[in-house]
Amino acid sequence: MLRFDLDEPILKIGKNQVPWTMGNSFEGLQIFGGIGSGKTSGSGRFFALKYLSKGYGGLVLTVKSDEKQDWIEYAKLTGRYNDLIIVEPKGSKYFNFLDYETTHSNKKSYSENILQVLKTVIKASEEKATGKNNDPFWENALDMLISNTIDLSLLAYNKISIEHLYDIARSASRYKKPQENKDSKEKKENKAKPPVFKIALDVVEKGIQKAIEDTIAEFGREYITNLDQKAFDELLLKKIPHAREFNYIQEFFNETYAELSEKTKSIVDFSFTGFLYRLLKDPIYSLFCSNPSNFTPEDCLKGKIILINLPVKHYHKVGRDTQIMFKYIWQRAMERRNVRENERPVFLWADEAQNFLHEYDAEYQATARSSRIATVYISQNIPNYYANMAGVNGEYKVKSFLGTLATKVFHANADIETNQFASTLIGEEYRAEETEARSIVDGQVTVTKTIAPKLDKMVRPEVFNTLLTGGNKNQFKITAYLHAQGMKLRDGFSYDKIRFDQNFVP
Ligand SMILES: Nc1ncnc2c1ncn2[C@@H]1O[C@H](COP(=O)(O)OP(=O)(O)O)[C@@H](O)[C@H]1O
Ligand SMILES: [Mg+2]
Numbered sequence: 001m002l003r004f005d006l007d008e009p010i011l012k013i014g015k016n017q018v019p020w021t022m023g024n025s026f027e028g029l030q031i032f033g034g035i036g037s038g039k040t041s042g043s044g045r046f047f048a049l050k051y052l053s054k055g056y057g058g059l060v061l062t063v064k065s066d067e068k069q070d071w072i073e074y075a076k077l078t079g080r081y082n083d084l085i086i087v088e089p090k091g092s093k094y095f096n097f098l099d100y101e102t103t104h105s106n107k108k109s110y111s112e113n114i115l116q117v118l119k120t121v122i123k124a125s126e127e128k129a130t131g132k133n134n135d136p137f138w139e140n141a142l143d144m145l146i147s148n149t150i151d152l153s154l155l156a157y158n159k160i161s162i163e164h165l166y167d168i169a170r171s172a173s174r175y176k177k178p179q180e181n182k183d184s185k186e187k188k189e190n191k192a193k194p195p196v197f198k199i200a201l202d203v204v205e206k207g208i209q210k211a212i213e214d215t216i217a218e219f220g221r222e223y224i225t226n227l228d229q230k231a232f233d234e235l236l237l238k239k240i241p242h243a244r245e246f247n248y249i250q251e252f253f254n255e256t257y258a259e260l261s262e263k264t265k266s267i268v269d270f271s272f273t274g275f276l277y278r279l280l281k282d283p284i285y286s287l288f289c290s291n292p293s294n295f296t297p298e299d300c301l302k303g304k305i306i307l308i309n310l311p312v313k314h315y316h317k318v319g320r321d322t323q324i325m326f327k328y329i330w331q332r333a334m335e336r337r338n339v340r341e342n343e344r345p346v347f348l349w350a351d352e353a354q355n356f357l358h359e360y361d362a363e364y365q366a367t368a369r370s371s372r373i374a375t376v377y378i379s380q381n382i383p384n385y386y387a388n389m390a391g392v393n394g395e396y397k398v399k400s401f402l403g404t405l406a407t408k409v410f411h412a413n414a415d416i417e418t419n420q421f422a423s424t425l426i427g428e429e430y431r432a433e434e435t436e437a438r439s440i441v442d443g444q445v446t447v448t449k450t451i452a453p454k455l456d457k458m459v460r461p462e463v464f465n466t467l468l469t470g471g472n473k474n475q476f477k478i479t480a481y482l483h484a485q486g487m488k489l490r491d492g493f494s495y496d497k498i499r500f501d502q503n504f505v506p
Contacts, residue, residue, distance in 0.1 A: 032409070
């Protein structure tokens with residue numbers, strides 16, 4: 001088995017050269033800095049090259065089109081070019097997420113897993129689009145729609161496909177709440193509309209037929225005819241759990257869902273069918289839905305680096321949805337790993353990371369350490385996270401999430417809130433402050449100097465405006481403050497000023 005030592009240094013910090021190790025990398029890294037401050041070409045590049053040269057596998061999500069080229073360069077510089085798996089339109093790599101979930105779950109957890117994936121992605125997507133702030137009613141309705149759609153697809157077609165889900169969800173949206181004053185015939189027609197219900201009903205009826213035949217074969221016709229209605233129904237429900245399920249599903253679509261207000265229904269429906277529609281279109285359909293997989297998240301445990309080249313700047317919503325989806329599936333796969341059998345570290349890389357956050361990130365981050373997952377999130381500032389993670393009032397949620405990434409690197413920044421946050425995080429110390437007191441005694445001015453300790457910020461917020469941002473004018477030097485929870489760095493505090501070179505080679 002390949003050995004990877006947790007104490008292996010990645011970076012040495014300050015005059016005491018304190019090692020920041022592989023172990024530290026698994027506790028997460030957050031890089032902040034204004035546009036052009038050196039996040040990508042300074043600290044980002046440095047850590048990427050280090051992780052690659054230490055043999056990490058990983059997942060890279062992309063926002064800008066040039067990220068692919070950067071990673072090809074990084075991989076070549078570290079002898080890892082053959083480990084790169086680039087997933088992109090017109091490429092040769094496919095991942096069929098529904099198939100993948102089938103082979104990684106039993107029958108019962110299968111639909112549960114798909115539900116979880118779809119729910120997480122759609123919610124993250126909606127939150128980013130509308131800044132929707134956890135409306136429990138909306139969430140609940142969406143959960144139920146996805147769940148019943150999946151169940152109906154399984155019941156009618158014995159499988160889940162994006163096409164079926166889309167068709168079912170679309171026809172569900174055409175339901176109208178049955179009007180009290182309409183005659184019952186119209187109600188019935190309305191309910192019977194989507195063909196999928198007919199197919200499901202056929203499945204259930206065939207099941208009933210078979211259950212009856214089986215019972216007759218086993219106990220004889222007499223037995224059946226002697227059963228009273230109640231006992232007969234019980235026998236059927238016991239023999240074909242489908243029947244019971246079908247009742248629930250019908251009840252949901254005919255009543256619960258149909259009775260939602262038009263507004264709620266249209267929001268929920270639009271989120272779900274909109275998402276499915278984006279999956280059904282190429283290039284996403286070919287990449288993630290229709291072709292058999294020729295790579296999986298588990299390849300990263302063998303040292304592969306998967307890069308999803310669907311940059312958000314170019315592919316917009318669908319690029320983001322798909323990458324969040326793959327990220328979430330990947331995270332769950334990495335959590336399932338057994339580090340006793342395979343120690344290889346993996347990284348999760350996201351530049352402009354605010355694009356890819358979802359509601360389980362904080363929870364997941366808490367277990368990342370034991371699964372040897374080194375998360376690297378790069379973003380300009382904290383308000384970016386508010387807007388994409390938790391709505392405008394989500395300060396608490398974002399701050400607690402940031403708490404799960406133990407090391408933070410702060411580059412030059414003009415964002416007041418981020419600088420304030422960095423300054424507060426780095427902390428205060430007592431500094432000797434000299435004060436002068438003047439007094440006039442007998443016409444003479446006397447000056448009394450006193451030196452008193454004063455509590456002051458070790459790094460004042462405005463200092464972050466003065467850091468070096470690389471390029472010719474700075475001889476390609478980039479400076480930043482690093483804060484690593486629990487480490488003893490400058491004067492025993494947990495921070496130090498560090499420097500990156502844009503020309504660094506490992
Ligand atoms: N490879 C490079 N060599 C020299 N300068 C670069 C290189 N890449 C970017 N720069 C310059 O260095 C500065 C930092 O860029 P970059 O790392 O892309 O910033 P950020 O990712 O924080 O927006 C910018 O002024 C940019 O023009
Ligand atoms: Mg950048």
